[in-house]
Amino acid sequence: MRNRIYWNMGVLSVVTILLTSLITLSVSYRIYFQQIRDGIKNEAIQIENGYRHAEDPIAYLNSMDTVSEEMRITVIEPNGTVEYDSITDESTMGNHADRPEVEEAVQKGYSEQKRFSETYGKETYYYAVLMEDGKVLRIANTSDSVLGLYVRMLPVMVALSVLVLLVVLLIAARMTKKLVEPLNRLDLQNPIAKAEYEEITPLLRRLSDQNEQIERQLSMMRRRQEEFTAITENMSEGLVVLDHHLTILSVNKSAVQLLNARPGNYQNQNLLRLSRNLRIKESVENALLGKHKDEIWEEESLQVLTSPVMHDGRVKGAVLLVLDVSERMKAERSRKEFSANVSHELKTPLTSISGFAEMMEQGMVRPADMKTFAGKIHAEALHLIKLVQDIMELSKLDEGITNYAKEHVDLRRIAESVVDRLTPQAQNRKVTVTLTGDSAVVYGIRQMIEELVYNLLENAIKYNKDGGSVTIQTVPETGWAVLVVSDTGIGIPADDTERVFERFYRVDKSHSKKISGTGLGLSIVKHAAEYHKAEVKLESQLDVGTTITVRFPADAAEDER
Amino acid sequence: MRSRFDSQLENLNNELVNMGAMIETAIGNAVKALMHKDVDLAKKAVSYDAEINHKEREIEGDCLKLLLQQQPVARDLRLISSALKMITDMERVGDHASDISEIVIMLADKPYQDKLKQLPKMAEVTIQMLNDCVDAFIRKDLELANSVIKRDDEVDSLFDEEKNSLLSVIRENVDNGEVALDLLMIAKYFERIGDHATNIAEWVVFSITGEHKQ
Numbered sequence: 001m002r003n004r005i006y007w008n009m010g011v012l013s014v015v016t017i018l019l020t021s022l023i024t025l026s027v028s029y030r031i032y033f034q035q036i037r038d039g040i041k042n043e044a045i046q047i048e049n050g051y052r053h054a055e056d057p058i059a060y061l062n063s064m065d066t067v068s069e070e071m072r073i074t075v076i077e078p079n080g081t082v083e084y085d086s087i088t089d090e091s092t093m094g095n096h097a098d099r100p101e102v103e104e105a106v107q108k109g110y111s112e113q114k115r116f117s118e119t120y121g122k123e124t125y126y127y128a129v130l131m132e133d134g135k136v137l138r139i140a141n142t143s144d145s146v147l148g149l150y151v152r153m154l155p156v157m158v159a160l161s162v163l164v165l166l167v168v169l170l171i172a173a174r175m176t177k178k179l180v181e182p183l184n185r186l187d188l189q190n191p192i193a194k195a196e197y198e199e200i201t202p203l204l205r206r207l208s209d210q211n212e213q214i215e216r217q218l219s220m221m222r223r224r225q226e227e228f229t230a231i232t233e234n235m236s237e238g239l240v241v242l243d244h245h246l247t248i249l250s251v252n253k254s255a256v257q258l259l260n261a262r263p264g265n266y267q268n269q270n271l272l273r274l275s276r277n278l279r280i281k282e283s284v285e286n287a288l289l290g291k292h293k294d295e296i297w298e299e300e301s302l303q304v305l306t307s308p309v310m311h312d313g314r315v316k317g318a319v320l321l322v323l324d325v326s327e328r329m330k331a332e333r334s335r336k337e338f339s340a341n342v343s344h345e346l347k348t349p350l351t352s353i354s355g356f357a358e359m360m361e362q363g364m365v366r367p368a369d370m371k372t373f374a375g376k377i378h379a380e381a382l383h384l385i386k387l388v389q390d391i392m393e394l395s396k397l398d399e400g401i402t403n404y405a406k407e408h409v410d411l412r413r414i415a416e417s418v419v420d421r422l423t424p425q426a427q428n429r430k431v432t433v434t435l436t437g438d439s440a441v442v443y444g445i446r447q448m449i450e451e452l453v454y455n456l457l458e459n460a461i462k463y464n465k466d467g468g469s470v471t472i473q474t475v476p477e478t479g480w481a482v483l484v485v486s487d488t489g490i491g492i493p494a495d496d497t498e499r500v501f502e503r504f505y506r507v508d509k510s511h512s513k514k515i516s517g518t519g520l521g522l523s524i525v526k527h528a529a530e531y532h533k534a535e536v537k538l539e540s541q542l543d544v545g546t547t548i549t550v551r552f553p554a555d556a557a558e559d560e561r
Numbered sequence: 562m563r564s565r566f567d568s569q570l571e572n573l574n575n576e577l578v579n580m581g582a583m584i585e586t587a588i589g590n591a592v593k594a595l596m597h598k599d600v601d602l603a604k605k606a607v608s609y610d611a612e613i614n615h616k617e618r619e620i621e622g623d624c625l626k627l628l629l630q631q632q633p634v635a636r637d638l639r640l641i642s643s644a645l646k647m648i649t650d651m652e653r654v655g656d657h658a659s660d661i662s663e664i665v666i667m668l669a670d671k672p673y674q675d676k677l678k679q680l681p682k683m684a685e686v687t688i689q690m691l692n693d694c695v696d697a698f699i700r701k702d703l704e705l706a707n708s709v710i711k712r713d714d715e716v717d718s719l720f721d722e723e724k725n726s727l728l729s730v731i732r733e734n735v736d737n738g739e740v741a742l743d744l745l746m747i748a749k750y751f752e753r754i755g756d757h758a759t760n761i762a763e764w765v766v767f768s769i770t771g772e773h774k775q
Binding site for chain 1: 574575578579581582583585586695699
């Protein structure tokens with residue numbers, strides 16, 4: 001802009017100087033020429049007068065020479081001979097009769113002529129007048145032509161142009177500075193506020209509008225980005241978005257955790273900085289070729305999914321999703337373990353039954369022993385039935401499906417009925433069962449709670465010493481209904497207290513028939529307690545006894561399910 | 562011009578990390594094959610060495626190209642020259658991983674798992690050293706690089722212990738001699754890997770500070 005202003009003003013001033021001087025020169029030349037003409041005419045009249053009245057005309061003319069040097073006076077005789085010339089020797093001059101001004105003067109009495117000498121760049125004005133004696137008086141004045149004048153004026157004009165140009169440029173510099181300064185001072189964020197030029201207001205308004213539009217779009221994008229970040233940061237799955245150079249565009253906290261990377265900002269970094277596990281790199285490179293992949297990494301307990309990101313039919317990047325599958329793998333493992341256990345537990349009594357039955361079939365049993373054998377088969381079958389019942393109970397609990405409705409159940413009442421049911425068993429072992437405490441009401445499923453209490457009490461009797469004792473206590477607390485079953489039994493070794501709630505886990509691993517059991521009792525207790533959101537606490541000392549405390553929330557699950 | 566150079570340097574950095582990840586994988590696989598007597602994995606680990614060698618040549622070519630075309634100075638020159646040194650050590654680690662796997666294949670029909678003694682510990686320490694080297698390089702972590710250098714003594718003393726326990730294995734039963742010697746070789750490879758990790762760590766220090774320990 002500055003240069004353009006300089007340039008324009010420079011050109012403008014030079015052109016102005018040239019044009020002005022041209023016009024001025026032309027006009028002044030014309031006036032100047034007019035003056036010369038008038039002067040010559042007057043001179044001619046005067047000289048003619050003088051000539052006419054002079055006694056010696058030539059002498060008169062000679063005397064006139066000194067008056068003006070610029071003027072050339074010539075007297076031409078009617079035959080064309082030059083009688084007198086103020087500048088040149090008359091004798092050397094040729095016949096002048098054919099000169100246009102002389103010819104015209106002879107005819108009309110006077111003549112005006114202008115001749116231009118290109119060699120000298122000068123212009124000669126002639127004025128000829130026919131005198132009374134037939135001679136022609138010619139006065140000539142040579143002056144610069146317009147062009148000659150121009151040429152003479154040129155150095156001055158150039159000097160003047162340069163001077164003017166300098167001044168103009170100086171002024172232009174100050175002016176442009178002054179002009180540009182407000183533009184430079186413009187606040188582009190808020191252009192309208194400080195606008196000094198009315199002329200650029202539309203532009204500034206446009207600018208301001210666009211600013212607002214950009215700001216709007218930016219804030220929208222920022223909001224979207226925030227939304228995206230909020231969603232991804234709160235995901236438990238790890239999410240990584242990569243471009244086709246394996247540069248991370250976005251990564252969430254879970255991904256950093258699951259991939260075991262140091263916490264930090266991995267955006268715009270290479271994938272290998274996040275995880276040097278080459279399997280990930282391979283999967284992502286696969287995705288960049290347009291292939292999906294879903295893998296389970298057993299060692300790391302991770303599920304890793306990679307997918308290409310397509311745009312316009314071309315792969316632009318990849319998305320990596322990392323899931324923690326340790327829970328799922330644990331569940332899978334325990335399911336496998338459970339079915340293996342179930343098969344084993346079912347097989348043992350069946351093998352016995354089949355063995356006894358086979359012996360009876362082969363006639364290897366004496367009739368007297370038949371009863372004993374039938375009793376053994378019966379006992380094994382009962383065990384089998386109990387086992388199947390327990391498994392069914394557990395699977396029902398597993399699925400959380402139950403046909404029973406919830407109701408207010410009094411732990412004390414249930415404990416009473418369970419004690420009644422188990423009294424014969426206790427008497428067999430000479431175990432005294434004591435029931436204490438007040439009524440404690442739980443909102444839950446009666447059958448499940450009955451099962452829980454039954455299993456706890458049955459265990460307390462089964463794993464007791466002969467002549468030992470069991471205490472059942474029901475305690476209503478504020479917000480809680482507590483059931484405490486303690487025995488003076490064999491106790492549980494400290495190493496096993498964690499595992500006794502697992503299915504088929506038995507402290508006595510010999511599978512001996514010393515104490516019959518399915519290994520599912522405490523599993524059922526645990527499930528029933530979980531269903532009612534109850535806490536189970538187990539305290540045990542080897543050879544001293546075990547106390548199991550179950551704390552039900554009093555209004556347990558009233559608003560659940 | 563400079564931005565192109567910058568992206569080339571960034572690429573070199575990434576390639577070095579990549580090669581680091583490759584040797585971590587190689588040694589990880591070799592150790593796993595050794596511990597679990599997994600011959601298939603050992604065979605895979607042996608063939609993986611070719612890939613590491615290829616990667617070394619690739620990075621070497623990149624470095625030379627950078628040196629010729631960009632004529633780097635100061636820190637950039639340090640990075641490139643230390644890269645050239647590091648890949649040599651990394652490649653050696655890859656070779657040792659392959660050597661260990663080859664022994665695992667040879668020992669396939671001989672029981673050795675009860676004679677490993679200090680080897681699992683040596684494997685653990687050297688893997689961690691390599692891991693920390695690459696981490697130190699990525700994060701320009703001088704302290705971590707120095708800690709790797711210090712840990713070399715630990716590997717050396719573990720090697721001595723292993724040597725002594727293998728000696729007693731031979732004393733107990735001369736028939737165990739062959740297996741014991743093979744295991745001694747493995748121990749030596751781990752000790753060498755520890756040395757290379759130390760070298761790499763020293764070059765990491767050089768690339769950061771410009772000083773190289775002798």
